Amino acid sequence: MPASFYTRTLTRGNFPMLRDAHLQFEPSDDIVGIDLGFTNSRLAIMEAKVPTLLETESGQAIPSFVAIDDEKSILVGEAAKDHALAYPANGLFAIKTLLGRRFDDPQIQELKTKVPYKIIEGSQGEAWVEACSKKYSPTRILAYILEKLKELAESYCMRSISKAVIAVPVYFSIDQKKQIKRAGEIAGLNVLEIIDEPSAATLSCKNKDTGTFAVFSLGGGTFNITIVEISNGVLEVKAMEYDTSLGGDDFDLVLVKYLVEGIKITHSVDISGNRMAMWRLKDAAEKAKLELSSSDQTSIDVPYLSMEGDTVPIHAKSEFSRSEFEELARPLFWKIRELCLKCLDAADVSVDEVIMVGGMTKVPRIQKIVEEIFKKSPCMMQQPEAAVAIGALLQGFVVEDQWKWKKSDKFVPLSLGIESLGGVFTKVVDRGSEIPAMASRNVATSCDYYDGVCIRIFQGEHIKASMNRHLGDLKLTGLPYAPAGAIYIKLVFHVPSNGVLTVLAKTKDKALEWSTELKDIDEIGEDGVKMMANAAILQRRNVEESLIMHIRSRVEFSIEGIDKLLYTRRKEIPPGPLADYEGKLAELKKKMHIGNLLSLKSLLAEAAWLEEDLIRYRPRQLECMDSDDELYVD
Structure with missing residues (x-):
């Protein structure tokens, strides 16, 4: 690695000691890295120049859970999770799914059927939550979690914590990132940067200064596979695939569904409408899943779930082998496999190493899938759950100019193109292209003797242009009268660092030119939210x-x-x-x-x-x- 970049030396576990070889500085004590996860959140701090994950009484993971009790007191983390066992409707989780989405979004409507709390429509049509008769925005709930993390860090370090870099999913829009930043500010943090999770994970790994890496991230609520290339200190995203509805929780629900069906057969009672019983089963299923990562057999025993009639109590008791769990979760494993193959095909590069991120990567079947697809053993960190928080911390020092690591993690989230004959979406700039991006395409007129053409510009992955986000139109006027196909026009798409798309059109002889500046390609509106929410579905074109x-x-x-x-x-x-x-x-x-x-x-x-x-x-x-x-x- 060139001398202008920081040197990383392994001194503790799998995490590097950071030291600038020339400046010999003392890193700031008030910077933290935060992995604001779907299920759990983690915070990294610097101790004696060693990135370290915050330890609490209950471990390194703080549940991304908020509960409101009858006195309107706010509970966060383990306390909130425990409270929700008795009062499920007042326990708020999976809040990141609501962020920046409208209430009528299909994904929000689906989530309503899965969670015990109320999801309501905000004053602007956005998705909010309600607990104990009080309404909350997703931003405010996330701020409660960040406040708790800050409080725990200050208590542990016995010093003030004021600066943070927060890691978010790679597919988050600019609007969603702004809301995360706002949540941090409400929590009393100066958010130095919002970094995407794959970049953070790569930064946290030792000896990853040059090469092509697949970052396999499977957390509690989402799955993401990103292929990045690092060269001369620059990190470039080559391809990515993700599913916002696939995570560890879905594997838990596979076991829950199996148990519910078993109770229905044995006792002729359907407990799926019993919120407390379902929450207790979910908690037991999560623990069983974790046990199956390290052992071949586990058992679930949840007494007094419900009653059969007025007198007979219903207990959930079952034993599972790892192979039985893998069979039940086969469709989920298959989804992961398909997304990995698609990402590898899109990147069209040879991967040097696979970096595993997230607690679910400890599942043996997941590791086997990765090995089968990428033809190499995955790089298993001692703490795969810690990678993102550690990387976010390191990026904090980059932002503060204490290390000179250059990062290029801005890229086009969804393909940009035009509507062509038959309503087909023709791509000009591919999804995953590094920003700033520029690409061109030659098109021909499709109608006879017209002096004007309207080029409709879209953003998305669907083969039908109308199913994608309409960014705007470029109207070409003053064209010479000619038969269809006689006039060729060169279209140039340019996306600068500010994300605002400019489209230039010119005739082959350059006699005529037109241009238009369109909206921010990451600007979030109703159509944009729906498209982002269903991006994973749109990618899997029929x-x-x-x-x-x-x-x-x-x-x-x-x-x-x-x-x-x-x-x-x-x-x-x-x-x-x-x-x-x-x-x-x-x-x-x-x-x-x-x-x-x-x-x-x-x-x-x-x-x-x-x-x-x-x-x-x-x-x-x-x-x-x-x-x-x-x-x-x-």
Whole structure:
């Protein structure tokens, strides 16, 4: 690593001692790194120049849990979790899922069915929560968690803590990051930077100064696989895939569902509507899952969950083997596998090492999947849960200019492109491109003799342009009158460091130029929120749907050609054959919107045959014995 960057020397566990070889400085005591997790949060501090995870009485993980009791007192962490066992409706968790989302977001509506507390609509249509008849924004709830972390750190260190770098999921929008920063400020912290989790995890690892790394992060609520390249102190994101609805909690719920079904069969009682019983089962399932990471067998024993009739108590008692758990969770493992393969394919690079982040990475089956896909044993840190908080701490010293680590972790969150023939989304700037980004594409006019064209610009991953976020339009006026395809236009997309997209269009001879400045590609609005919430779904494009749209656009293009040909040859074709051609063309137009792939392929063949027949059509002149008139027959 060049001398201008900091040197890392392993001195304690898997974490480096940091020292600038030239400055010989003492690092600030008031900087902390925070991993604000979905299920648990962690805080890293610097002790004797060694990054260290904060230890509390209950361990290094502080549950990302807030509860409000009857006296409106705020409980955070383990105390909140314990309170929620008795009063589930007053226990607030998975709050990061609500951040920056609207109440009518499909993901929020799905979450409402999974959590015991009330999710309500805020005054601006955003998702809020309610507990003990009081309404709270997600930002305020997260601020309570950050306040608790700050309080614990100050108590442990016996000094004031004022500065923090907070790590967030890689897919968080600028608006969501602003809300996290606001939560930090409410908690009394000067938030130096919001860093994405993969970058933080990479910073925390020793001997990761050069190379290509896959950061595999599986936490309590989300899964993310990011491939990064580090060269000359610059970290570049090559590709990423994530699922905001896949995490450790989903593995817990697999066991819970199994237990609920067992009780239903044994006792003919459905306890799924009993909030307290479900919460107790969830707690037991989480512990069983953790035990199966290190042992082949575990048991669940939760007494007095409910009553069968008025007198018979219902107990949940079951034994699980690791193989049984893996079988129950097979669909979840499969999702993880598919996302890893997709990310590897998108990056199109050879991965040197896989960095494992998050408590769920201790699950043996997860490690095996990683080894099968990346063809190498994963790099298992002694504390995979600590990587993000440690990396956030290190970035705090970078921001304070105490180490010279350059980081380029800004990238295009979703692809940028235009709507082309048939409503297809044609990409210009690929998702994951490093910002600043610039890319171009040549397009041709698709209509005859028009002096203007409207180019519709979108952001997203769906093959249908209309399913993506509409950023704006670029109207090209003053075009010379010409047939379709005769005018070629070069489109240039430019995304500078401020994230505001500029689109430039110019004709091939550069005689005409147009440009427009569009909204921030990370600016969050209703459509943006929905798209970000469902990004993982949008990424998994349906192959058949893609083919359907592609073939339909070819059919549409062919029909336009037949229409033009029929118009130019109208005077040459007698009324009878002309009516026949027009009838066949009308039938093609009527069938053009069918959604069956085989039918569309057949329609394309029909259109091609009709076009060829029309091109080859030649009327024949016959001599008639009784008349001098000319008779044309087909």
